[in-house]
Amino acid sequence: MKAGKDKVIALHYTLTVDGEKVESSHDREQQLWVLLGHGQLIPGLENALEGHEAGDTLEVNVAAADGYGARQEDQIQRMSKKYFPQANRLKPGMVTILQLKEGGQRAVTVHKVGMSTIDVDLNHPMAGKDLHFDVSVTDVRDATEEELQHGHAHAPDAAAH
Ligand code: ZN
Secondary structure, eight states, rough: OOOOOEEEEEEEEEEETEEEEEEEEETTOOEEEETTTTTTTTTHHHHHHHTTOOOOOOEEOGGGTTTTTTOHHHHHHHHEEEGGGGGOOTTOOEEEEEEESSSEEEEEEEEEEEESSEEEESSSSTTOOEEEEEEEEEEEEEEEEEHHHHTTOOOOOOOOO
C-alpha cells in the first residue's frame, strides 16, 4: 500500500540540522504514527512521503519555508523569571518550555537572562532552519473512521481517548 492522503503511516526518523542530530524516534524506542493529509506533519516532509511503502527508506531535505517557516525578528519578549520553573539554570541559546496561560505549552529559546526577567525568542526553535530527515517507513495502512474523525493516527498500543 502506498502512502497518501487518509492513509496512516508508521515511520522512524532522525532529524539533523546543520550537521547535528536534533531528535530521533529511535531514542524513544517508538515509531511515529501519522495520519497523512491532516496537517500532522510539516508540508515538506509530508509531500516527500507520498507514494512510499513499508520498507522504504528515504532522505528528505526540507527548506525552512516548507518546515517551520522563516524566523521573525520581532519575536523577542521579556518575561518575569517566575514563569520559568528552572530560571536559574537557563542560559542564552537554551530551549525551554513555557506553560501558556491559555493552556498548552510552547518551546522558546532563551535570548538574554536578566536579574528578574528573561528575554525569550518566541520563534519556533527550528524556524529559519533547513531540515534533514532520514526516514524509514515501517507500515502504511488505511485510516479508520475514528482516526479520520479525530484528525490524527492512533498508535496500536495507545490508550483510548
Ligand atoms: Zn484520536
